[in-house]
Amino acid sequence: MITQITAVASTQAKRPVVRKSARDYLYIIRRNLFNSPVDTIVTLAISALLITYIPLILDWLYFSAVFSGATRAACNPSAACWIPIINFMDYYIYGPFPIDQRWRVDTSFVLGLLAFPLLFSQRMPQKIILMYIFLLPLVLWALLKGGVFLSDISTTALGGMTLTFFLGIIAMCLSLPVAIILALGRRSRLPIIRWVCSGYIELVRAVPVLTFLFMASLMLQLFLPGGVTIDVLFRILFVLVFVSAAYKAEIIRGAIQAIPSGQIEASYAMGCGYWKTMAYIVMPQALRNSVPALITNFIGLFKETTLVMILGLLEVMGVVRATFENAEWIGMHVEGMVLVSFFFFAICFSIAQYGAHLERRIKRTKY
């Protein structure tokens, strides 16, 4: 007996490998799906539903759907008709943007998408990534709205995915820094700063975004001196940034409060000042802890850009709906909404994936 024990101790014990056989799989299926009569009924019912509907959905979406043709006559009334979607794709992407200036949209798409590999890369110094993120809104504005180096594009010429992308990226990039300042302000030791930030957050959180958007588009003009106008796009961005910043500020404040006070004390004890302590000790830890909540907020913000449709700006949902007001294609909203869903899903899912990547990366440095 004793010799056996020493033998085990001396050779590194290996974790035994268990290979699952077909029998094991059958057992797992039976245990999980057919364990009781109720289980069996539920399993069968769900299977029946899936078997009936998945082929119907696929058939509608693809197999019986019509992809080419010129008029409505070419469509199959019992399946999707992708003809208008395909024909109007350019319009969906660029909106009414001047055709000879479309390279500007293409460039900004590329710049925006470039942020992704940059965010994912681990070798790139953080300073460069931060610089990129801060400059991106300015560059996008200059490219898509013009006015500085390039010719000015009227706000009505921005539409479709271009506008959604433009609003989404700029609002996302700018709202985080504003949120950080608000969160720190709400914890400030100076009462005035604390009251202003708290009051702002409470007010903005308690009023619907739509109200602010309407106010930005209608009411602001009442208070500005005659003749002065602020571009509606700017006003909308302002609302999107400052509303979502209030929510993010609360997420970040929660994360700051979760940081042990010893962290701040250790930094102060070394003679580090408030700002450096916040920038190097508190914020890196707080932002890491708030990644899941912040990513959810970013996704929500991106989808909130559809609200600008109410103010007459044709973002992606607006342009899609517009084509189905067209006499030829009237009433074919379903296909359009499938496209819009797909568009938003692709982008929001990518953001979520980035969040998951961040969480994995953070886990590696946390024990």
Add this chain to the structure above:
Amino acid sequence: MNTQLAVKLTGVDKWYGDFQALKNINLQVAKGETVVICGPSGSGKSTLIRTLNCLEGHDLGEICIDGVRISDNLKDVEKVRKSTGMVFQHFNLFPHMTVLDNCTFGLRHVRGLGVIESQEIARELLRKVQIADQESKYPGQLSGGQQQRVAIARALTLSPDIMLFDEPTSALDPEMISEVLEVMRDLSKAGMTMICVTHEMGFAKEFADRIVFMETGSIIEVSTPQEFFSAPKTERAKLFLKQILSH
């Protein structure tokens, strides 16, 4: 002002609301001296040591560190904090930075040194506390004793004149206490001015120049280790020693 004095407290009082945490504290610590502060829990030891680098403010009296009088002036606070290094009970290493980055942080962001120079200084100190081989690990990967040694190295990076230890071994497993005490012994031998709040009576006996015994916010006894351990002046200290040494 006597330049040989590292720390001078005159009539220091501190309140937390209606609770008086420090009562008329008078204490002078000479340069190069090792002073151990002990006493039952809640006696104000930690509060006292935390007022010395302004982590806690005091309400009345005067505290001079290295000749600088502590006031509300941020410049003075910064000066005092730069001349003192602090080691905490729970280490308080920065979990999102490697051991090396923890030690270069102060050099880079407080002293404004470059990366390479700070790393050289930090590595030298990590070698001193015998943990140089762990420099690229994160604090969470180290044992408690190792973390506390890193924390001591980190506090030393800014070459402080005075080291403050706030129960540096209380959160450690018994087997790790000695490695931390060893580092503290080396420091004490090298002539560092040290003020330690600790229950390690062995360390106090061997290396303290003086022992300060506190109860309910007051210093009730200051004596040399020989006196303190063989013939404590107060009944309270006798009881404390009996309890702490018999367990």
